[in-house]
Each structure stands twice: as structure tokens, then as C-alpha cells.
Amino acid sequence: MESSGYLMEVKHLWKVFGDNDSPFNMEDYLSGSGDTEAEGQVVAVRDVSFRLPEGEVYVVMGLSGSGKSTLIRCLLRLIEPDYGQILVEGQDVTAMDRQHLTEFRRTRVAMVFQHYGLLPHRTVLENAAFGLKLRGMERRERETRARQALEKVGLRDWENHYPAQLSGGMQQRVGIARALVQDADLLLLDEPFSGLDPLIRREMQDELLRLQKELHKTMVFVTHDLNEALRLGDRMAVMKEGTFVQEGRPRDIVMNPADEYVQRFVQNEQKISLIRESTDKKSPVNTIPAIGVKAKKAVGSGR
DSSP states (O other), X not given: OOOOSOSEEEEEEEEEEEOTTSOOOHHHHHHTSOOTTOTTEEEEEXXXXXXXXXXXXXXXXXXXXXXXXXXXXXXXXSSOOSEEEEEETTEEGGGOOHHHHHHHHHHTEEEEOTTOXXXXXXXXXXXXXXXXXXXXXXXXXXXXXHHHHHHHTTOGGGTTSOGGGSOHHHHHHHHHHHHHTTTOSEEEEESTTTTSOHHHHHHHHHHHHHHHHHHOOEEEEEESOHHHHHHHOSEXXXXXXXXXXXXXXXXXXXXXXXXXHHHHHHHHHHHHHHHHHHHHHSOHHHHHHHHHHHHHHHHHHTO
């Protein structure tokens, strides 16, 4: 299939969880004769579509249970979607057989999870190189590439340590190195920093921004934290009950929320933005002398 110019396109994606006695029939729903809210069924992803240009960081945010983690897992078919298409450079991921899907996961996409997923009995170097080992790459080459990735994330001197000897932030750096070493077109990150304390989380965001400036990867980044979304995202989507309620540039969403749900998300940042705008409009030339005048009057009144 010919590429559309987007690295990824997601078209009308659905995922419904429920008991096997009442299978979800998408064709019935589209024809108007079915009900997505049948007893025992939960719609986790509801008719989601988006397009992702190369080099963009696309952030999906929402409250717990909004469907964002299910969505990102559907993109790799770790969870099988019930309906819709996932195209990566024109290739239909939803139509791949098991063999082609395994090859796709190993070579075209990499995922970073919240809980690191490191192998405790393997060293940092072995963890970083593990995906390349699965590909069948010769040991010397995979270790060379793993060392290069570890250097990128600041762990050059830690390659012989084990995960238990590392802090949470360092373990997550290993997870990022393991994703980078695959040199994949697409990175999927599912709340990778949410288990870290605020200071380390900020440092990891800085690290990701630095790496993105250097490597220009295409990313889907899931988070429930608005500040994180605003720092990292070129575009973002706000998710509720399995669907996108608003999509756009982060600042546009903050200043023009589509509904009350989005408004609750962004209201604090909206106030901060308005304060900044108000402050920026004041002329430094006018405000600084005014402070100086007040100071002189204060000194004079004390004599």
C-alpha cells in the first residue's frame, strides 16, 4: 500500500471488552441495529482516529480509565482491536499475520512501559541489547549498539550493574535505551515517568526532550499529567470514556477547551497562562523606574 505521507494513521479504532456470551458486533452497530453498551460490555476505545507526521510527539492524556493505555496497546496489537485500521507508512498493522506482526514489533516500533519491564537477572547492557538479541544480531554488534544507546541516556558507566542496583529513574533510562537501540521509526511510551518522584520525573522529561532534539523520533506518549503533556507534546488529544473529546496544539487546548471535562483539566494552567500574558504586556522600561522611585521615597521618609 502506498504511504500517505504520515508515519502513522489510525482510522475508526474500537476496542470493546465484555463476556464471550455477548460478543460485540461492529457491523450491527454501524448499521444502527446494535448497541455498544450491551450488558457486560465496556467500550474502552470508541471510534478513535488520528494521523501522526514523522518527527512529531503526539500526547494522549486523560484520567485513569479513559482508555489511553488500551489505545496505545492496540497500536501494537498487544490488545487486539475489534474494528478499525492502524497504518504505519502505509502498512496495515491490523491485517498482519503473526509472523509479520512479530517482525514489525522487533524492527519498526519500540515501546517504553511505566514499570520498566527490565529483566532482573541480566545486566544493564544485556537489558539494553535484549531486543537486538531477539532479532538474531551477533553479540559484538548488539553490545556496541547497546553501549551507544546507554551513553545517550547517561548510563555509560553502569553497563555491568543489575536493575536492582539502580534507582527508578536510572531503570527507566535503561528502558529508553532499550527502545532507542532498535532504531525504530515509532516510539510508544505508556506513562513512562508516572512512577517517579517529581524531581526525577522532571529530569526524565528533560532527557526525553534532549534526545528528541537530537534524534527526531516519532512518538505517541500517554500521560495523565497536563504539565507533562504541555512540556513534551507537539500535539495532544484529551481522552474520555474511550474517545477523543479534543485534539490540537497544547496551548490551543489550554486556552480554548472544548467542554467542561477539558476545562477541568486545563483550568490551573489556563490561569497561569493568563497571568504570564498579563505580565508580558507590562513594559520593563515603565515598571523598573517605578520600583526605583518607591525605593527612594522609602529611604527619604526614614531620614
